[in-house]
Amino acid sequence: MGYREAWDLQAALxxxxxxxxxxxxxxxxxxxxxxxxxxxxxxxLGKSGDAANLLASGDALAARxxxxxxxxxxxxxxxxxxxxxxxxxxxxxxRLSNLEGEPMRDLHRFLRExxxxxxxxxxxxxxxxxxxPGRTGVWVGPDARGDERKVCAMGVRCSRWVTMHGLALNVxxxxxxxxxxxPCGIDDRGVTSLAREASGGGPRSHGDGVSPEVVSQxxxxxxxxxxxxxxxxxxRAELETWARGRKNSAPSTAx
Numbered sequence: 672m673g674y675r676e677a678w679d680l681q682a683a684l685x686x687x688x689x690x691x692x693x694x695x696x697x698x699x700x701x702x703x704x705x706x707x708x709x710x711x712x713x714x715x716l717g718k719s720g721d722a723a724n725l726l727a728s729g730d731a732l733a734a735r736x737x738x739x740x741x742x743x744x745x746x747x748x749x750x751x752x753x754x755x756x757x758x759x760x761x762x763x764x765x766r767l768s769n770l771e772g773e774p775m776r777d778l779h780r781f782l783r784e785x786x787x788x789x790x791x792x793x794x795x796x797x798x799x800x801x802x803x804p805g806r807t808g809v810w811v812g813p814d815a816r817g818d819e820r821k822v823c824a825m826g827v828r829c830s831r832w833v834t835m836h837g838l839a840l841n842v843x844x845x846x847x848x849x850x851x852x853x854p855c856g857i858d859d860r861g862v863t864s865l866a867r868e869a870s871g872g873g874p875r876s877h878g879d880g881v882s883p884e885v886v887s888q889x890x891x892x893x894x895x896x897x898x899x900x901x902x903x904x905x906x907r908a909e910l911e912t913w914a915r916g917r918k919n920s921a922p923s924t925a926x
Contacts, residue, residue, distance in 0.1 A: 672708045672709075672710065673710065673711060673713075674710050674711075674713045674715060674738070674740050674742075674751060675740065677706065677708050677710070677757075677759065678740075678742065680706065680910065680911065680914060681706060681759050681761055681835040681836065682835065683914035683915070684701070684704050684706075684761040684835075684910070684913065684914050685761050685830065685833050685834075685835045687701040687913065687914060687916055688701050688703075688761065688762075688763050688833045689830060689831050689833050690916075691763075692763065692765070692831055692833070693831075700766075701913055702913060703760075703761065703762045703763065703766070703767075703900060704759075704760075704761040704762075704910060704913075705758060705759070705760050705761075705891065705894060705895075705900065705902060706758070706759040706760075706761065706910070707756065707757070707758055707759075707887050707891070708757050708759070709752075709753060709754075709755060709756070709757065709883060710751040710752060710755070710757060711736070711738075711752065711753070712735070712736055712737035712738070712750070712751070712752040712753070712848065713737060713738045713739070713740060713750070713751050713752065714732065714737060714738070714739045714740070714748060714749070714750055714751075714851070714852060715739075715740050715741075715742045715744075715748065715749060715750075715751065716739070716740070716741045716742065716747065716748045717742060717744045717745050717746035717747055717748070717826050718742070718743055718744065718745065719745060719746065719747065720746065720747035720748050720856060721747065721748075721856060722741075722748075724747055724748045724852055724853035724856050725739065725748060725851070725852055726850075726851050726852055726853065727851040727852075731851075732851070737752075737848070737851075742836070743828050743836075744826035744827060744828050744835075744836035745826045745827055745828065745836075746807070746824070746825070746826030746855060747853075747855045747856035747857075748852050748853065748854070748855065748856065749824045749826070749839060749852070749854060749855060750844075750848045750849055750851075750852060750854070751839055752844060752845070752848055753843075753844070753845070754841070754842055754843035754844040754845065754864070754866075754883060755839055755840065755841055755842060755844045755883070756839070756840045756842055756883050756886055756887045756890060757837070757838070757839045757840075758837045758838050758840075758887075758890060758891075758894065759835060759836060759837040760785070760834055760835075760837050760894070760898065761833070761834060761835050762775075762833065762834050762898065762900075763832060763833050764776050764777075764778075764781060764829075764832040764833070764834065765832050767898055767899050767900070768899050769784050769897060769898065769899060770896055770897055770899070775898065775899070776832055778827070778829055781827070781834065781898075782807055782825060782827070783802075784897040784898055785825060785837070785838055785894065785897070785898075786802055786807075786808070786809050786823075786825070787893075787897050788890060788893035788894040788896075788897045788898075789809040789822075789823045789838065789840055789890065789893075790802075790809055791893045792840070792865075792886060792889045792890045792893050793809070793811070793822065793865060793868070795889050796865060796868075796869040796881060796886075797869065798811060798822075798865060798868040798869050799811065799814075800822060800823075800868075803819055806855075806857070807825050807826075808821050808823055808824050808825050808855070809821070809822055809823035809825075809840075810822065810860075811863055811868050817861070818859075818860060818861070819860050820860060820861040820862055820863040821854065821855065821857075821860065821861070821862050821863070822840065822841055822862070822863050822864065822865060822868065823838055823839065823840040823841065824838065824839050824854070824855055825837065825838045825839075840865065840886065840890065841862065841863065841864035841865060842864060842865045842866060842881060842882065842883045842886045843864060843865075843866045843881065843882065843883065844864050846862055846863070846864060846867070849862045865881055865886060866881040869881050
C-alpha cells in the first residue's frame with residue numbers, strides 16, 4: 672500500500688474514533704484498528720525532523736523508484752520499503768489498558784508497550800533487542816558485532832488520545848536505502864534488520880525462515896497482548912467502510 676494511501680486511511684479511521692468520543696454518532700463504537708502494511712520505497716520526514724537529513728535529491732530518489740513525503744507523525748526521517756513490517760495502531764487509549772492493567776492514557780507508556788512487543792518479536796528469533804535511554808525505538812547491541820543499531824523505528828500522532836502512525840520493523844529490508852538519509856536524525860549509530868541479526872550479522876545475511884509474513888503475525892500477537900486488544904483479520908474494503916462511517920461494529924481489528 673502506498674504511503675499516502677495508508678496515511679489517508681489512518682486519518683479517516685482516527686476521525687471516526689474521535690467523532691465517537693465527541694458524541695457525534697449514536698451507533699456502536701468504531702473498532703480499534705491495527706493496520707499492517709508494506710510500503711513501496713518511501714522516505715518520510717516527521718514534523719520535528721530536519722530535511723537536511725535527506726542526503727539525496729528528488730531526482731536521485733526518483734531514479735531509484737523512491738519518493739519523499741513530509742508527514743504529521745513525530746520523529747525525524749526514516750525509510751519504508753519492501754521487507755519491512757509497518758504497523759499503524761489506530762486506537763483510543765482511553766479505552767485500553769496494558770497487560771498489567773495500567774491505563775493506556777499515557778503516550779510514553781503506549782510507546783514503551785509497542786517497544787516491548789517488538790523486543791519480544793525479536794526474541795522469537797533469538798535476537799536480543801532492547802531500548803536505548805532517550806531514544807525511542809528498538810535497538811540491537813552493543814555487542815561483539817558493534818555499537819547499538821536500530822532495528823525498529825517509531826513515530827506516532829495522537830489527538831484526543833486517539834493514535835495513528837506507529838512502527839516500522841526491518842525484517843528483510845535492503846539496508847542500503849538507509850545510506851540516503853541520516854536515519855531518525857541519529858548520525859552516530861547504524862541500522863540493522865531482524866534477518867541480519869538472526870543469521871549472525873553478515874552484510875548480506877538473511878536469517879533462515881525470517882520473513883515479513885511470519886514476523887508480522889508474531890508482532891500482531893505481541894502487540895495484542897501488550898495493548899489489551901482482541902484482534903481479528905479483516906479485508907481492506909471493510910476497513911474503508913468503517914472509515915466512511917457506514918458500519919460501526921466489531922472489536923479491535925487487524926488488517
